[in-house]
Amino acid sequence: MEQNKNFEDKLEALLQTYPLPKIHEGDKQETIDVLKTYMPIRRERTIVLMKELIWKAFIDLLWHYKRQLCMTILLMFFIYTVLPLTMEKWLFFIFTSPLPILVIGWHFMNEQTEDMVELECTYKYSFQQILFSKIVAMTISSIVIYTCTVFYMILIHHVELSLSIFRIASLGLTPILLFSLTLLFLSVRYRDVLSWTVIILIWIFFVLLSISTSVGTVLLSINYLVYFVINVVLLALLVYRLVRVWGMERLPYEFH
Amino acid sequence: MLEDDGTLIKSILLGDEQAMEMLVRRYYDEIFNYIYRLGSSYEEAKDITQEVFIAMLKALPTYKEQGSFKAWLFKIAHNHTMNSFRKNKHFISFSIEHENVKVGADISEHIANQSVVKEMLNALPYTQKNTIILKYIYGFTAKEIAKITGTPIPTVKSRLRQGLEKVKKQMREGK
Numbered sequence: 001m002e003q004n005k006n007f008e009d010k011l012e013a014l015l016q017t018y019p020l021p022k023i024h025e026g027d028k029q030e031t032i033d034v035l036k037t038y039m040p041i042r043r044e045r046t047i048v049l050m051k052e053l054i055w056k057a058f059i060d061l062l063w064h065y066k067r068q069l070c071m072t073i074l075l076m077f078f079i080y081t082v083l084p085l086t087m088e089k090w091l092f093f094i095f096t097s098p099l100p101i102l103v104i105g106w107h108f109m110n111e112q113t114e115d116m117v118e119l120e121c122t123y124k125y126s127f128q129q130i131l132f133s134k135i136v137a138m139t140i141s142s143i144v145i146y147t148c149t150v151f152y153m154i155l156i157h158h159v160e161l162s163l164s165i166f167r168i169a170s171l172g173l174t175p176i177l178l179f180s181l182t183l184l185f186l187s188v189r190y191r192d193v194l195s196w197t198v199i200i201l202i203w204i205f206f207v208l209l210s211i212s213t214s215v216g217t218v219l220l221s222i223n224y225l226v227y228f229v230i231n232v233v234l235l236a237l238l239v240y241r242l243v244r245v246w247g248m249e250r251l252p253y254e255f256h
Numbered sequence: 257m258l259e260d261d262g263t264l265i266k267s268i269l270l271g272d273e274q275a276m277e278m279l280v281r282r283y284y285d286e287i288f289n290y291i292y293r294l295g296s297s298y299e300e301a302k303d304i305t306q307e308v309f310i311a312m313l314k315a316l317p318t319y320k321e322q323g324s325f326k327a328w329l330f331k332i333a334h335n336h337t338m339n340s341f342r343k344n345k346h347f348i349s350f351s352i353e354h355e356n357v358k359v360g361a362d363i364s365e366h367i368a369n370q371s372v373v374k375e376m377l378n379a380l381p382y383t384q385k386n387t388i389i390l391k392y393i394y395g396f397t398a399k400e401i402a403k404i405t406g407t408p409i410p411t412v413k414s415r416l417r418q419g420l421e422k423v424k425k426q427m428r429e430g431k
Binding site: 041 | 309
């Protein structure tokens with residue numbers, strides 16, 4: 001055994017002395033140059049591309065809808081300041097959380113004309129990637145605005161932070177995520193401004209119904225953990241749908 | 257920064273030329289020397305090495321990170337060398353020359369000029385020589401050699417044993 005090991009070591013050392021020619025640097029470079037013609041087309045890493053597109057969508061969103069956004073935010077803060085702190089106000093506050101996404105969504109759907117889609121199809125990025133980034137930017141913007149309003153409410157009404165923040169956050173997030181998912185679905189399937197108008201009308205009807213009847217009280221009495229679970233499910237669905245949209249090869253909808 | 261093969265492969269698939277250059281430079285010498293050791297001339301080894309890397313680049317999208325990338329690359333190198341030898345009748349003439357030890361005058365003169373180790377390896381049949389090179393120069397396991405050469409593990413072990421016996425005999429005679 002020992003003898004074999006010694007022999008193998010000796011052989012290994014001997015084989016390393018095998019005379020080899022000096023490889024010319026030019027030959028290596030030639031191979032590399034040839035290989036460059038076989039390289040796959042340069043693509044950015046998905047995460048880098050997603051970040052870049054979402055950032056662009058944010059800038060576009062703030063610039064393009066600055067008037068609508070400013071008016072919506074001012075209106076929201078005005079109502080929250082003026083109205084006295086009652087249960088109706090809390091309900092109203094929660095129901096107005098998706099207001100930015102409803103307003104921007106309406107304009108967004110309104111701009112999804114045939115010409116616009118054709119134009120976006122000629123962009124460097126695919127139509128699906130642009131849609132993905134817009135929806136993500138809209139959802140995050142709505143969540144950020146809502147978070148600001150929550151803190152504002154807590155500040156002006158001196159509500160105990162630890163008790164209310166999680167409850168209010170959970171309740172207000174539900175409609176935001178729900179409308180983001182709906183907007184994504186409608187953008188892929190129908191892309192018709194009328195469908196979004198119907199959604200807004202249904203929401204207004206639901207808000208009025210909740211405030212004027214006991215529906216609102218029932219909604220508020222449900223444990224906030226239920227809303228938390230619903231939010232997790234909605235978020236998972238939204239992420240799943242967004243990933244699917246990103247991965248789509250072709251235009252998901254064809255104009256007739 | 258030294259990036260591992262897996263990271264470089266992912267970057268190459270995204271079209272990163274620098275990653276490709278890094279990977280080629282990492283393995284060029286080993287692949288070239290392997291092909292040269294199998295009995296190619298410098299020019300042949302250069303051409304086959306280039307073919308190996310082109311084949312690697314074409315096959316990269318189907319590469320699955322199971323086992324080492326080096327072994328996968330050597331498998332391509334082995335297949336291309338075999339094809340080239342078959343095409344140029346190189347392998348057959350080499351085997352006849354060395355297995356039957358009926359060396360022609362010009363070739364005998366050529367071999368006489370080589371170092372002992374080269375002579376010793378060239379005296380072995382191609383399959384045994386290849387197995388010994390892969391095991392003792394490149395440090396591949398029997399399982400990896402089996403994958404590279406496309407032969408069952410017992411065959412690899414048998415070739416290794418037979419090759420070593422012959423080398424031992426030659427070394428004894430050399431003394």
